[in-house]
Amino acid sequence: MHANTENTAPGRAAAYNALRDVAQVPGSPKPDPILIADHVSRQFGGLKAVDVAHVEIQRGSITALIGPNGAGKTTLFNLLTGFDKPDTGQWTLNTKPIAGKAPYRLARMGMVRTFQLTKALSRMTVMDNMLLGANGQSGERVFNALLPFTWKAQERANAERAMELLGRFNLDTKIDDFAGSLSGGQRKLLEMARALMVGPEIVMLDEPMAGVNPALTQSLLGHIKNIREEGTTVLFVEHDMDMVHDISDWVIVMAQGQVIAEGPPDAVMKDPQVIEAYLGSRHGSALTADGTSLTADSQGGNT
Amino acid sequence: MDFGQIFTLTITQAFGVTALIYLFAAIGLNIQFGYTGLLNFGQVAFVAAGAYSVGVIVLTFDLSLWLSIVVALITSTILALLLGIPTLRLRADYLAIVTIAASELLRLLVRSIAFKDVFGGAQGLNGKLGQEFHDLNPLPADFTLPVLSWSRQDLWVVIVGWSLALLFTLFVWGLVRSPWGRVVKGIREDEDAVVSLGKNVFVYKLQALVIGGGIAAFGGILWAVAKQSVQPDTFQPDFTFFVFTILLLGGAARVFGPIAGTVIFWFLLAGFGEVLSSLINNGYIDFLTATDVGSIRFMLMGLGLMLLMIFRPQGIFGDRRELALDAR
Structure with a gap:
């Protein structure tokens, strides 16, 4: 993949090599997963916010969890980190089962999260x-x-x-x-630095780039890459695909609570199912002037 | 008008026995509310637990005063656990609801006819409560103060009370500058952030509730020993709200906040009362009677508090810079 030739950072190369042969299907097994989740579901009233059959996170990589608003990304984050209780599901950190453990225990075990709304202790x-x-x-x-x-x-x-x-x-x-x-951006930096102070094996960043100006976004992206270069796994939630493209080794796409696609950023962004989830191809197609659908071939219609 | 006498009486109250009782409750509340952010609206329950422990052990069971102090600390710890364990895992406002209800529950329990044999019912427990303490009084028997109007007995209570209060202030200072203090301050700022850093927030909140309750119980012990009487209806919810007033006056989350707040609160309250009474007695004010003074001084106190909140919202010792920050 051309994007990787210009980057010679060892962490990135290792993650790239490890993920090269992984199948690009939802729930694909990884060579060295740090986090494995099975059948995680959470229902809010009649709405199934999260219903993930199987997902694995590769150790030492930057994995992006993307999806349109309301896809269940943050809810899945809250479940995995113990801040919310699932209806069903099992998941392991370093093969140790951690479902149902208190969130502070998970932090001590090496899984540290940040929050969408920055929580600096003012x-x-x-x-x-x-x-x-x-x-x-x-x-x-x-x-x-x-x-x-x-x-x-x-x-x-x-x-x-x-x-x-x-x-x-x-x-x-x-x-x-x-x-x-501190300014909003500095608070984001502080929250990230504070999370690293715990000495985590995996940091889970919930929309680290939300509400941050473009210049600082670049600096944040640099910091996230550095975290990987030190051997720490990064899983982050984002809904802006362009941010994801630059830094992630692997992308997991969620829509309506389910994982609908996985793969390297380039491949995922071309996936018609992903484009449909973001733009809504079948409804969106009527909007184009010449009547053709936004997705070149509308094969992804499995709702 | 005798300004000298007004001033003497005011000072006597500002540093007196009643002020000390409030001071202990305020030092405890400062740990709970000021540093940890726990909305404990039932601080009076801990004071009552302390006072009734002394009353019951010394009068009902005729045992030693020193034993009753140990019992008071155990009782306040049990009370803190009872209040904290079910509510501290929930949102902050649940503790507020439960504590205010529990403090009233406790008062109605001790004044009930059913337990009259133990707690003395509505009359409470009256008698030689602090004998062992007053026997230790080193002041000469014919001792009188030249200026202030404390009796020999009260002065002994005031000396020991203030020594203890300074000791507890030192204790709080040591606690809040430690890593433990850092964790509880973090909990006050944002509980979830502290959880995400691997701290067992529930245990810290429970510890703060127990420690703060234990210090407040000393207020109750002092009450029983100094006034030689424990009465249920003195432990009304308004006690708790005066303690909150004191804490906000002095500045919450300041080591010396409770001391400053207590002295100012009682200085103003007593000062307003003495000045008003004097004005009425000397005929300068003829539209009020002496019986109105009790309530009017609280109105003036309220006015003073409002002015403080407008012009110095952080309290006397508070840091305005800190208050200007968005708390979340």
Whole structure:
């Protein structure tokens, strides 16, 4: 694929090679999956918001979860990360079953998420936001809290790691500012840096590019690529296909709660079923001036 | 008008026994509401638990005062767990509903005829409640203060009470500057964000409720010991709302907020009362009677609070910069 020849980053090459021979069908098995989900469903009243039969996420890759509004992407995210309870379903992280586990446990196991509406802890400093991400802090136990000598050394080490991360995200000059005083884009960066502070194996980003200006979007994309280069798996939700094209190694498309297509970005964007999900080919075709359908050959009509 | 006397009486109340009772409740509420963001509208229940533990252990069962302090802490912990375990997994407003209902429930329970033998019914428990404490009073028997109007007994309570209050303030300072404090502040800002970083939010909220309740229980212990009487109808919901007023006056989530708030609240309340009474007694105001003073001072207090919220919404010790931030 031509897009990959210009990019020589080892993480990207590895992900590309690993996914080269994977079948481009919904629910296809991956060579080294970190996350495997089976029969995950969630119903809101009469509406089946999520009904995913099988999906696997390749380790060390950037996987995009795309789909039109209301496709169930965020709901699936909430289910997988434990923030919502499914009606049915089993899923594993590193082959360990994790369905029904509390969300904070999943975070400790290495699955960390961000939120669509950025959750910067406004009335806390940037540094405090970061330090909150560090795991296994003895000073967070109430009985140690009043004995600073039990946690001072750990605190210093965590602060060093936070400074290093903040430097990468260009926030190192803001450590004493309240997170609430940062701009919207900086909050996104802070949330991402804070998620990395947990030391995750897989980061799940819920619309990381939503409401961010084009210049910052480029910088965010760069940061997401860096996360992969460090060996961390990235799964992110997005509905803008152009963003997805640039950075993802693999794309999973959802529509009406189901996975309808999978594959590398180029292939997925040409998939008539995907175009239909986004534009609605059969209804949309009437809108074209000469009467031809928007999709060249309207074979994808399996609703 | 004797301004010297008005000032003396006002100061006596601003730092007195009643103020101290509110101060302990406010220090506890500061952990719960100020730092952790828990809407505990039943703080009076913890004060009542402390006071009744002393009353029941010392008068009903005729046991030691020191034992009753331990029992008070156990009772307040049980109360916090009872309130917290079912509600802290739910949205924040559920705790508010449950706590305000529970505080009234507790008051009606202790004043009920059915438990009159234990809790003393509507009359409560009256008698030599703090004898063991007052026996330790090191002040000479004929001791009188030259300026302020505390009795020898009250002064002993005030000295010990303020020492304890400063100790608890130090305790809170230590807690909130630790990583534990960072987690609870994060919970106040956004619970889900803290969950997503791998913290068991439920346990932290429960800990904050228990610690804050335990400190408030000391207010109840002090009450029983100083006033030698525990009466159910003093533990009305308005107590809790005065404690909230105190906390907002001083500045929530400030280590010295409760102390500043308590002193200012009682200074203003007592000051308004003394000045008004004096004006009425000396004939400067003839459209009011002395019996109106009690309610009018609360009106003035309310006016003062409104002015504070308009001109200094962050409270006396608060940081305006912080308040200007969008909380979410």
